[in-house]
Amino acid sequence: MRHTRATVMRTALRLLNEVGLDGLTTRRLAQELDVQSPALYRHFGSKQELLDHMAATMVEDAFAHLARPGPDQDWADWLAERGRALRRSLLTHRDGARLHVGTRPVGSQIAISNSVVEVLGEAGFPPADARRADLVISRYTVGWAVEEQAGAGRPVTEESRDAADADFEYGLRTILAGLRASLGETR
Known part of the structure; x- marks a missing residue:
């Protein structure tokens, strides 16, 4: 059976959720797709x-649902x-963040990054x-x-999830405040 690149990709992501990054091998993926490696x-x-x-x-x-900012x-x-959207996506996949670490941007990732740079350029940032x-x-x-996924074996409560969200937001606000200050914005 011949598979498309998209089918192989989605199967690999599903397998990642089942076996984790350490269990994801090309051999196992091939078995899942019923093909030879x-x-x-x-x-x-x-x-x-x-x-x-x-x-x-x-x-x-x-980022599929995120458009460029309106005026x-x-x-x-x-x-x-x-x-926030990136964090949700990484946490949606078992070992999603670990998988992302050490990968190189390819395809649409480059276009996505270029669009961010363009939007920030319009806001006044040098390239x-x-x-x-x-x-x-x-x-x-x-x-x-x-860090969140490294603690995956610990029990997750609503309180611990809320605390993680609040702590993430604090860091995000702090970074954004620094970026605003670099433009001379106060807010």
Whole structure:
């Protein structure tokens, strides 16, 4: 049976949720798809390329519902929502944050990052600072999610989930306040 690249990707993400990053092997993925392992290389040249595209798919899914900010929307509110959406997406997948760490941006991830840089440029950031701001928010978010998923064996209560959300928001607001200050904005 011949599978599409999208089918292989979605199967790999489902398998990630079932067995975790350490259990996700190309052999296991091939078994799941009922093909021989070499058939996967028709779609991905290496396991790293597969992981890169899995991370890109999680990012695409995270931002699929987010449009560019409207004329009345504050750039910082928009950037914060992107951080929240990325965190939700990473936490939706078992080991999602760990998978994301160490992957290279591919495909639409690059276009997504370029659109953030463009929006921040329109807000007044020089291009290099706009790129850095995008990296700071995404790396903060990924790091935060790694820590959250590292504690996955601990019982999660509504109180602990609320505390994690509040702590994440505090860090996000602090970063955004620094970015505002770099533009000379006060708020």
